[in-house]
Amino acid sequence: MPVSEAFAKLCVNEKPPAESAVAVKSLVFKPKTPKSATPVPIVVVALQSTTTPSALIANATSSKDPRLARDDLVKQAFQSESARAFILGDLANATSNFHLLIDHELGTVDGDTILQLNDSTYMKKSDMMKFLNNFEDSQKVVDFSQEVSKETATEGKKQQKKQQPSKAGTAAAAAAAALEDAKLIGITVDKALDFPGWYQQILTKGEMLDYYDVSGCYILRPPSYAIWENIQKWFDDKIKAIGVQNAYFPMFVSSRVLEKEKDHVEGFAPEVAWVTRAGSSELEEPIAIRPTSETVMYPYYAKWVQSYRDLPLKLNQWNSVVRWEFKHPQPFLRTREFLWQEGHTAHLTAKDAEEEVLQILDFYAGVYEELLAVPVVKGRKTEKEKFAGGDFTTTCEGYIPQTGRGIQGATSHHLGQNFSKMFNLSVENPLGSDHPKIFAYQNSWGLSTRVIGVMVMIHSDNKGLVIPPRVSQFQSVVIPVGITKKTSEEQRKHIHETARSVESRLKKVGIRAFGDYNDNYTPGWKFSQYELKGIPIRIELGPKDIEKNQVVVVRRNDSKKYVVSFDELEARIPEILEEMQGDLFKKAKELFDTHRVIVNEWSGFVPALNKKNVILAPWCGVMECEEDIKESSAKKDDGEEFEEDDKAPSMGAKSLCIPFDQPVLNEGQKCIKCERIAVNYCMFGRSY
Amino acid sequence: MPVSEAFAKLCVNEKPPAESAVAVKSLVFKPKTPKSATPVPIVVVALQSTTTPSALIANATSSKDPRLARDDLVKQAFQSESARAFILGDLANATSNFHLLIDHELGTVDGDTILQLNDSTYMKKSDMMKFLNNFEDSQKVVDFSQEVSKETATEGKKQQKKQQPSKAGTAAAAAAAALEDAKLIGITVDKALDFPGWYQQILTKGEMLDYYDVSGCYILRPPSYAIWENIQKWFDDKIKAIGVQNAYFPMFVSSRVLEKEKDHVEGFAPEVAWVTRAGSSELEEPIAIRPTSETVMYPYYAKWVQSYRDLPLKLNQWNSVVRWEFKHPQPFLRTREFLWQEGHTAHLTAKDAEEEVLQILDFYAGVYEELLAVPVVKGRKTEKEKFAGGDFTTTCEGYIPQTGRGIQGATSHHLGQNFSKMFNLSVENPLGSDHPKIFAYQNSWGLSTRVIGVMVMIHSDNKGLVIPPRVSQFQSVVIPVGITKKTSEEQRKHIHETARSVESRLKKVGIRAFGDYNDNYTPGWKFSQYELKGIPIRIELGPKDIEKNQVVVVRRNDSKKYVVSFDELEARIPEILEEMQGDLFKKAKELFDTHRVIVNEWSGFVPALNKKNVILAPWCGVMECEEDIKESSAKKDDGEEFEEDDKAPSMGAKSLCIPFDQPVLNEGQKCIKCERIAVNYCMFGRSY
Numbered sequence A, B: 001m002p003v004s005e006a007f008a009k010l011c012v013n014e015k016p017p018a019e020s021a022v023a024v025k026s027l028v029f030k031p032k033t034p035k036s037a038t039p040v041p042i043v044v045v046a047l048q049s050t051t052t053p054s055a056l057i058a059n060a061t062s063s064k065d066p067r068l069a070r071d072d073l074v075k076q077a078f079q080s081e082s083a084r085a086f087i088l089g090d091l092a093n094a095t096s097n098f099h100l101l102i103d104h105e106l107g108t109v110d111g112d113t114i115l116q117l118n119d120s121t122y123m124k125k126s127d128m129m130k131f132l133n134n135f136e137d138s139q140k141v142v143d144f145s146q147e148v149s150k151e152t153a154t155e156g157k158k159q160q161k162k163q164q165p166s167k168a169g170t171a172a173a174a175a176a177a178a179l180e181d182a183k184l185i186g187i188t189v190d191k192a193l194d195f196p197g198w199y200q201q202i203l204t205k206g207e208m209l210d211y212y213d214v215s216g217c218y219i220l221r222p223p224s225y226a227i228w229e230n231i232q233k234w235f236d237d238k239i240k241a242i243g244v245q246n247a248y249f250p251m252f253v254s255s256r257v258l259e260k261e262k263d264h265v266e267g268f269a270p271e272v273a274w275v276t277r278a279g280s281s282e283l284e285e286p287i288a289i290r291p292t293s294e295t296v297m298y299p300y301y302a303k304w305v306q307s308y309r310d311l312p313l314k315l316n317q318w319n320s321v322v323r324w325e326f327k328h329p330q331p332f333l334r335t336r337e338f339l340w341q342e343g344h345t346a347h348l349t350a351k352d353a354e355e356e357v358l359q360i361l362d363f364y365a366g367v368y369e370e371l372l373a374v375p376v377v378k379g380r381k382t383e384k385e386k387f388a389g390g391d392f393t394t395t396c397e398g399y400i401p402q403t404g405r406g407i408q409g410a411t412s413h414h415l416g417q418n419f420s421k422m423f424n425l426s427v428e429n430p431l432g433s434d435h436p437k438i439f440a441y442q443n444s445w446g447l448s449t450r451v452i453g454v455m456v457m458i459h460s461d462n463k464g465l466v467i468p469p470r471v472s473q474f475q476s477v478v479i480p481v482g483i484t485k486k487t488s489e490e491q492r493k494h495i496h497e498t499a500r501s502v503e504s505r506l507k508k509v510g511i512r513a514f515g516d517y518n519d520n521y522t523p524g525w526k527f528s529q530y531e532l533k534g535i536p537i538r539i540e541l542g543p544k545d546i547e548k549n550q551v552v553v554v555r556r557n558d559s560k561k562y563v564v565s566f567d568e569l570e571a572r573i574p575e576i577l578e579e580m581q582g583d584l585f586k587k588a589k590e591l592f593d594t595h596r597v598i599v600n601e602w603s604g605f606v607p608a609l610n611k612k613n614v615i616l617a618p619w620c621g622v623m624e625c626e627e628d629i630k631e632s633s634a635k636k637d638d639g640e641e642f643e644e645d646d647k648a649p650s651m652g653a654k655s656l657c658i659p660f661d662q663p664v665l666n667e668g669q670k671c672i673k674c675e676r677i678a679v680n681y682c683m684f685g686r687s688y
């Protein structure tokens, strides 16, 4: 058979060096068919690193629920020994029709690259493509990477259809955004051209996060979890200093308790996940997983607080909550399970509670500005946007330059007495029992792993992650350089030893440093690796540096170089890290400041919005007017490209907050939208 | 009406001082009845602090699903204005039959105590009982506190019936165990006489934990969560030092993934909680909540590990897992959701993996012995008791003297290549591709909040909690003493200021200290409070101490007193705390050592077991023999009292572990139970 001979000929006999080959998998899937029908097998050829969700395979082949084929089908269709032993060459033996799906990511691999097809088969990329072109009729290129977040095998049959129309457009845009000189390991899309694609790549290739086989859930890998730990430590110290104690309440809530506060539960009910079965027993009543813990905790607050001396009661928990959103999930920003802290406090007076709300908001702004180098605007939410069931909500709001959208950073709510009346959290009046009893004044406040997503969007670039030094898992990598074939073994050893001593001196002063002394990789390869992963500074050390008793330090964010003498290592490196931290903040702040514009007339509103600004506008404070602003500022369907992850193709501007720091409102200034007098400036914007 | 007049007469007109009155609630419940039937109202009179679960009320009145009655029933049955306005005096107006349930806890309140019945009604305890005795026919005393853990309104209809037979016996035993001089706030049962009742009280009254309205779930209040945080910090530092990194994987698992490893899943399947619904939508496939994360994590390990250079991969997570046990729950020991850490590592060689398993086990023993002052025996689990799906399990085993039962402390598993073969977690052989590829060698290891329960059972006493200083949320309380009516305001101030300066000096050297300067409570009352809560040392400071420039330090565990001069505070207090830590361990170790006995002949086995020992016995290592030992050592139903929480009335001895530290096995020594030659000493015991 000529075709199968062709395959054998194309194989490379010589095994390439282990690291240079790119692993490719070929898998056979079987769609679900009625018993009487013959299934058409689906062959998927993809990079080993590409996830190929069943739903996408189904979509591309118009078949139903494809699963990995068993031996019988693979034997019968391709005369392979088993499903496991299947190899692309077997396509030549096909006894009937099949589908051939080719991973779009293969396009990023250079034609001369050697691919590893299984334990012992290697082939040049261009040769494999030649071979596959024998089956041109069955062939289709599928962009698994663009779609993996939206689809899983378990759900979304309906969504599939909805998304199809936008797919073609997206694929074209993605192709345009592919970075010219991108290497396989690096980022292959441009932040400026395909922001969602870039965001996805940067998180997965930077090893912050991985996609998970339950839709809307993600794995936090060590680099992102370490950032969370650093935030936890900072914030935990702050709240403990003001008397907050940590506790842990169960993740389950009975429906009776969950539904106690009506306004509150209405906001969450559509997203609550319900446990109805344990082992093989149906539960008598379904039990909810907490979407937040107000109704979980407050019945016990009412029990524990027996006297005004038991107030204030200030508890916090670090936990995860579940909100089963049906909107398009986004890593860190909109996920079905997420990590957060939730503080819940009860006070004797409104004044105490209100002071704390603002104190906590300052801590939240501190997490963003001091740790993550992300500028935020503090303010109050409008009645429309506040936490349901509370009195008022304070917030810190961020800004994403690429999309020009605002993003809610973290919120601190004053609940007033609404919940305490509902749960009878009350004490006798300290003035005596002839005075009325007092219902506690309550707050709740939360900060989630969303902060990490905001940080990534703001600082990272086309080379990979940029992580502020104060929160980065590692702050510095030491890399020996200048070792060539001419370097003697003794010299090499000396360089390595010196580098190790630099690493260990840095660790001793508390810098999170590590070294990469692997001789199998070039310094250039290592530079790219650690740029991708966002290590804040790299410290290079070669023979010439040793002669001069110095190291060369390169900052991740702007490649700025510093020469630091050995004597000054302990003093200078922390300074350089702090300088970088400061510069990241400064740059982000300038961008936010120049894209937060004052607009006093409606005619300027939408144009300013379309220039990727958020807007400070005089506003009357009336909810109907707020809704009118949103509707009137929605993009009309005029053929303009919309971002894939927009909730609707015509998203209007929402109120983000009423900033505490207010521009001066002129006497008699009217609302930007209606005829009423403005009561203050409100910040509006398209938002996440 | 004479009875209602009687009630009014019994009321106390003068309002007692706020703190001395004990709050009592009277609630009216309505059982579920067919529409045609007239419901018999149920009046519950209970301490404000007593929880009165619906299921228990149902049980005591043989009625169904009682709920708080609405106005209409209360108006009709007692002519009260509303359900809220109902007061005990209204019983005199009853137009028909009713049930009257009286909280057993009221028995602990002295007859002369003033009870507060609502905002303005006060009555002497003895008078209230007199009044209630007017309704002797309807009346029943219910022990809500003993039963609250077993019953919730949401489930357990079947369990109720099962538990009834044992209830009468328990109530009698509980009455006998009630401590003679117990005060309301203190522990009212004797550790030696009613261990389960004592354990429940000590946890709730000591404010470690509270019962929750979803059965089998508990609230970890700050004192217990702080212990967990101290353990976390210690253990986290240890594992990070050996290269483990923290991460977070989703709590949800698809059924396909959960069921991948058959042996493994069989162990968990009956306890898995399933989410089947989100908001009002049924999920297409049910999703499990992780009972442990092997199958959650390993598919991604297989994806991430592409080369032997990616090994070892060592991840840990701090999270909660859910195992929906249907056995009787026990706070900390057997709960449906619990907090733990789970480490999962993959290694290139078996040797590396096995070394780590033991290293981790040493850390676990360190948590018990160094932090919690709880002695443990390290060893290996038998084939019968090992982790399903793994190669071998190592464990540290503790001992509870009151019950004579062993308790599994924490386990560290070597999984071998079982999971790596299942999930294809493999790498090319470092020797070259002509050598076979290598499946990773894996470990998993976990330590849960169970440790806190073990610690409480071992050290605490009839006065309350005893918590080892190294893990206690607070280590020391400063209490001014010797202030009488004769003390001048100036003197009082001076004592308080000196006490505050002691507190602040201790805090400066890192001692977790606080002071209680509240003049409304006597020193004696404070002493009891902090003994109940297990604060390791209290520091007393009165006028005479100030004259002598000294404080008096009293240890919680044995009331041992130390006099410490002001000059030596910073040096001596940490020493005293460490001495107490050491003494707690020493005492517990002596008890374990004297109750771990070597038995070589079967005739001595059960008698030794019945003397509350665990047993070291020569053993053949055969699983059938292990089962035989268990059956043969089960208590026969000979009228002996069984503990309430025994899984079966005739629990036999299980193998606890094969200790690493082995007694010398004589040549030719036979197995304790069968005719085979013993291969080592195995530790057997009744167990939790």
Ligand SMILES: [Zn+2]
Pocket: A619, A620, A621, A622, A625, A626, A671, A672, A673, A674, A675, A676
């Ligand atoms: Zn307006």
Ligand SMILES: [Zn+2]
Pocket: B619, B620, B621, B622, B625, B626, B671, B672, B673, B674, B675, B676
């Ligand atoms: Zn035997």
